[in-house]
Amino acid sequence: SQKIEQNSEALNIQEGKTATLTCNYTNYSPAYLQWYRQDPGRGPVFLLLIRENEKEKRKERLKVTFDTTLKQSLFHITASQPADSATYLCALPPSGGSYIPTFGRGTSLIVHP
Amino acid sequence: GAVVSQHPSWVICKSGTSVKIECRSLDFQATTMFWYRQFPKQSLMLMATSNEGSKATYEQGVEKDKFLINHASLTLSTLTVTSAHPEDSSFYICSASATREVSYNEQFFGPGTRLTVL
Numbered sequence: 001s002q003k004i005e006q007n008s009e010a011l012n013i014q015e016g017k018t019a020t021l022t023c024n025y026t027n028y029s030p031a032y033l034q035w036y037r038q039d040p041g042r043g044p045v046f047l048l049l050i051r052e053n054e055k056e057k058r059k060e061r062l063k064v065t066f067d068t069t070l071k072q073s074l075f076h077i078t079a080s081q082p083a084d085s086a087t088y089l090c091a092l093p094p095s096g097g098s099y100i101p102t103f104g105r106g107t108s109l110i111v112h113p
Numbered sequence: 114g115a116v117v118s119q120h121p122s123w124v125i126c127k128s129g130t131s132v133k134i135e136c137r138s139l140d141f142q143a144t145t146m147f148w149y150r151q152f153p154k155q156s157l158m159l160m161a162t163s164n165e166g167s168k169a170t171y172e173q174g175v176e177k178d179k180f181l182i183n184h185a186s187l188t189l190s191t192l193t194v195t196s197a198h199p200e201d202s203s204f205y206i207c208s209a210s211a212t213r214e215v216s217y218n219e220q221f222f223g224p225g226t227r228l229t230v231l
Contacts, residue, residue: 043206043222044157089156100147105156
């Protein structure tokens with residue numbers, strides 16, 4: 001069955017460092033992958049989308065890579081700030097023609113000042 | 114643009130009562146709205162998809178008689194949890210799309226509603 005895996009352990013890093021979060025998937029051949037940010041008690045906010053034919057996508061301090069061979073996406077935040085502390089979710093479209101993304105459980109990022 | 118609101122942001126109710134949650138698209142017409150449920154430290158689980166003017170499509174395992182969804186207008190969808198029980202306590206999030214075929218980043222999420230059933 002299709003599975004999305006994100007590290008359930010929180011990632012703690014120091015301010016100014018680069019945070020790297022991982023999203024692995026199995027039994028999927030997604031046409032695209034999305035990353036969202038979710039703050040406690042809030043709904044997700046869309047950050048970036050990367051298509052299967054794109055290796056890398058950037059937006060300000062964010063960078064996403066998509067390796068369809070490894071079935072993995074990496075999400076990087078450079079020069080991290082305490083305000084970046086949140087849970088980051090990856091989402092992929094399920095198979096079967098549905099357009100509605102399936103979400104991973106997310107990884108919590110904590111940036112320490 | 115593309116703002117989705119939910120009301121209430123939190124609600125506490127007694128077991129056996131019904132609770133209605135509203136989801137509104139404030140600055141666009143939402144052809145399609147989605148309802149999700151999220152338990153602590155878990156992923157968002159899609160409950161149902163509703164298109165304006167038609168019956169909602171429920172995901173497998175979601176009881177349609179328990180979770181009543183109404184999408185009466187292009188800016189409002191409601192989720193009613195009927196005869197709520199403590200196991201229904203969760204974070205309910207709606208999202209809205211301006212198209213029937215949601216793809217890419219066309220889905221905009223509301224802030225969520227925390228339901229606690231005593």
